[in-house]
Amino acid sequence: MSDKGIGARILRKEDHRHLHGRANFTADIAMPNMLNLAFVRSGIAHGRLVRVTKPADAADRVFAFDDLVGVKTLRAVSKLPTYKLADYPCLATGKVKFVGEPIAACLADSRAEAEDLAARVAVEIDPLPPVMDMVASRAPGTAIVHEDWSDNIALTIQIPSDIDEVVRTAPVKVSGEYKMSRHAMVPMEGRAVLAYWDDRQDQLVVYSATQVPHLNRAGISDILDIEQRQVRVIAPDVGGGFGLKALVFPEEIVACWLALRTRRPVRWIEDRVEHLIADANCREHHYRISAYADRTGKILALEGEVTVDAGAYSVYPFTNGLEAAMAIGNLPGPYHVPAYRGKAYTVTTNKPPLAPYRGVARPGVAFAIEQTIDAIARAVGRDPFDVRLENLVPAAAMPYTSVAKKTFDSGDYPEALRRVARMLDLPGLRERQKRREPDGRLIGVGFGCYTEQTAHGTSVFASWGIQLVPGFEQATVRLTPDGGLEVRVGVQSHGQGMETTIAQVASTTLGIDPARVNVVHGDTGLTPFSTGTYASRSIVMAGGATSRACKVLATRLVRIGAHLMQCEAKDVQVKDGKVVGPRASVEFSEIGRVWYMRPDELPPDVDMGGLECTVGYRPDPDYGTFAYASHGAVVAVDPDTGVVEVLDYVICEDCGTMVNPMVVEGQAFGGAVQGIGTALYEESPYDDQGQPLHSTFADYTLPGATEAPMIRIDHMISPSPHTEYGIKGTGEGGNIPTSGLLANAVNDALRSLGAEVHETPITPRRVLEAIARARKAAA
C-alpha cells in the first residue's frame, strides 16, 4: 500500500496542463496544407430534398450525398424485438428529417471561407408536415418520418405482469404525467475531428474528440470500408463527453472520407450553433405513472408508460432504443416494488437524434418516480421523507433482485436518505415553512434516491444485441528502465481524472508513487482494445484490469528481485515501490536496469515476457455493480417572478471503495449541477414547424457558478463484492436524482398555492403558469 494509492485525496495529475492552458485539444492541432470543413445544413425539418446546386467555380470543393461513393450509411443495429432500423445517411438523401441535418460538405483553407462557400450552395427542399410531438405522433394517421415504416414507433418494449388484482383492491392510487424536455449535452468542447492519410503507416490517422477511440475506429473502418489496421484514432485532450462523444456521427465520417479523397488533412470543429441544433440531443421523455399503495404509503404495484422522443435517426452504435430500455428497466428505482407493469415506446420525430447522456434515461425515470413517491405521500397525508424511507430497499435485503430483474449488490439505501435529512435539518425546515419568509418567497424541500448500475458488461449488452458488447477489459503495464510505470488502457479520460485514479490503483498494487506512473489512454495505436468510456465503467473495468496486470508484473519483479538479493521468491514481496526481501530490498529502477540493460544479470528462469504484460479483467458476475445515493435540496420559489433558487443541496453517496474521494466528489458535484441544468434551465424547444428556438447560448441557458449551490457531501462505503478492490462506478450518478428532487422541492414550496409543476426545465414561466392554473381552478 502507499499513502497515495486507493482512497487518497491527491490532486489530479491532469490539473497542471488544464489550469495553465497547456492542454492539447483537437482544435489546437493544425497541420500544413490542412483544409477546413463546413456543412450546408437543412433549414427545413421535414421535406423532400429536390436539388443541391454547387457554385460552378467551386464544384470540386462541395460534396453532396451522390459524391460519397463507397460511404455506407450509419446503421445502428439492435436485436430487441420490434426495433426498426433508422439509418443515418452521412449526407442527406431523399428526405431531410430535421433542421440542421447535413446536406453538403464544403472545403476551404479556413473555416470562414468554408462557410462562405456553404452560403453559396443552393438547396431546394419541398416541405412536408413535420412530426414534432412524440405522444401525438404515436397515433395512426400522422405524418411519418421514415416512409418505409407504417408508423413512427421505432421500438416497443413491454414488461408484462398481472397487477390487475392490486389495481382493483389497493386503497390508494395516484397517477401522474411527467415530462422531461429535450436538451443538448453541451460539453465545453464540441465534436472535433482532424483526419489525414499517413502514407508511411498506410493509415488514416484521425484525431478525434471521442470517448470511445476503439469503437470510433471500428465505425470509421466499417462505414468507409477500409481495414481496421488502416485506421488509427487518437483522442487528445477531450473537453467532456457525457455520452455525446461515444457516438460516431456523419460529420466525422465525412471528414475522414474527405481526407482519403483529397489526401490532405481535413479538420471539422463543431461550433456551438451546430452543437445546439444539429448534434445529438438528450432527455426527452414522457411518463404516465400510476402507483398503488396501502394507507401508509407502502407501494403495492407500479404501472408505467414511457415515451422517448428519439428524433429522426438511430445513433451509432448505441441505437435510439437504449433510452427506453434503460427507462423501463430502471423505473422501480431503489424502491421495493412488489409488482410492476411497464411499456415503453421509442418514437421518431423530425428533430435531431436523441442519445444517451450522463445518467442515461435514469434522470427521466427519477423525475417520474420521485414525484410519484411525493404524490403517494400527499395522498396518504404523510411526510414524503417517511414514505420514501419506508419504501427503499432495506440493507438487510441485500443482495436484492428487483421486480425489473436488476440485482443490487450492496449498500444501505435508507441510511443514505436519513443522513441527507439530517444534513438538511428536516424538522427545522418544516418549522421554518410554517413561518413566512421575510422576502415573501416560499420554501420547499425535496428528496431523491437512486441506484446507478455501473460497469454493466457482456451479459447486459448482449441481451440488447447492439453493435458493441463489452467483454474483458485489458490493461498493459510496463516498467520503464528507470523504474517508472506506464499503464496503457483503451478507455478515454475526458474530465474523469483517470490519469490520476488509474495511477492510484497501480500505486496500491505496486506501492509505486502515482507521480511515477504514466497512464496512456485514448489512442488505438498505443492501447489495448476497449469499447471505451461510458456506463460509468472505466474505473471498475480499466482500473480492475490495471490492478490485475500490476499483480502479474509484481510476480515478475519478485522473481528478478529475489535473484538479485540471492533469496527465495517466496520470501520476497513488492512493497512501497520496492522488492523487499528478508535482509535487503531492490528498487524497481534496479530491476528495470537489469532487465533492459544488463540481461546478463537475470536469473536463468526469468519470465521472457519481461517487465511488460497485458492482462484482461471482467467482474464476475458482470451485470453491473450498483452505486447509489440520496440527494436533498431546499429551494426558494418567488411566487411573483417564478424564479427558483436552490438554497441548499446535500448528497450522501456510496460508490463502494473510493479510489480518490476528491474525484468522487467532483463527479457528484458536477453531476448535480448538470442535473440542476436539466431541472431548471436547459431546453431545446422547437416551434410547430420544427424550427429550433435555441441556436446560441443567448437562448439556451446553462447553470453556471452563480447557479451552483455549495453542495455538501457525505460518503458511505459499501464495497462491491464482485469487483477488484470493491470499486463501483460513479461517473454518472450525480445528475440522476436532481430534477426529480428539485421538482419535489418546488412543488413542496408551491403547496400552499395548490400549484404543481411536472415538466422540466422548471422555468419561471412554467412556475407562474402553474400558479395561474391553480388560481383558476380554485376560483
Added chain:
Amino acid sequence: MKPAKFDYERATDVAHAIGLLKGSGGFTKILAGGQSLGPMMNLRLAQPDLLVDIGRIEALKRIEKTHDSLFIGALVRHAMIEDGKAPDTTRGYLRSIAGNIAYRAVRNRGTVGGSVVHADPSGDWPTAMLAAGASARITSANGARSVGLDAFFTGAYSTVVGEDEVLEGLSVPAFSDHARWGYYKICRKPGEFADSIGAVVIDPARSYARVVLGATDGAPILLPALASRVAAGQAVSIADAGAAIDAVHSGFDPFDRQIHATALSRAITKALAA
C-alpha cells in the same frame, strides 16, 4: 460560425470616422467594444462590408462633469463606470447598473455608446439612461445635435442615429442630494440578458420622476402615470403596475405582463425605501 468577409479601417478621430461612413459604397458599421456586433457578425446576422473601428478615438473616451450634468463619452466602458472612474453624480445609480451588466469580460470591452445605439430591448443602458433623463450627442458631417433619450429609441434595435452619424456620448443630469432611485432586473441568472427591467428615478428637488419598463419587445417604455404616483410617494403594488402596463401596452402575454409588473413594482419599492 465565423464572420463573412469584411474590410476594416481604424478611425483616428470623429471626423475621420464620419468620412469613412459617408465614403463607403456598401454597408458600413461602426465597431466600438464589439460585444454585440462581434457575436452578430460571427453568426452572420450582420455582414457589413466595412468596419470602422472607433476604439482608438480618445475624444470619445471623455468623462466630464459640469455643474448640473455628467457627460459620458460613447467609448467609456461599462467597467470604467463600475470601477468608479466617473465621478458619482447619480448617487451610485450608474455605478450600480454598470456592475450588473453581463460579466466582467464583457464589461471590460462593452461601451455605453455601443449599448445605447445597439438598443437591444434587454440591454441595461437604454432603460437606465432613459430613466435618468439622459440625452444623446450625435455628430454627422452636418454638425452635432442633441436628442433626449425619450426621442432616441424608435423600436427594438433601432434609434435615430443615422448610418453616417456617430454617437459622441450621453449627458446625464446630476441627481440632487435627495434623489432616489430603484432598479430591478429579472433574469435567468446573473450576467444573462434581462427578461424584465424596472427603472425608477425620483428627484423632487428637480421636480423629476421617471418610471421606465425595459426588456420588452420594443423600445423602453415610459410610464408617466406611475411616475406621478411615485413622485407623490405612493407605493405601487404588482396589480397596480400591471394595470399601468395595460394602459400603455396590450400585447404582453400573461407571463411577460406578470414579470414586467413585478419588476416595476419592486423597482418602485426600492426607490421609495431608499
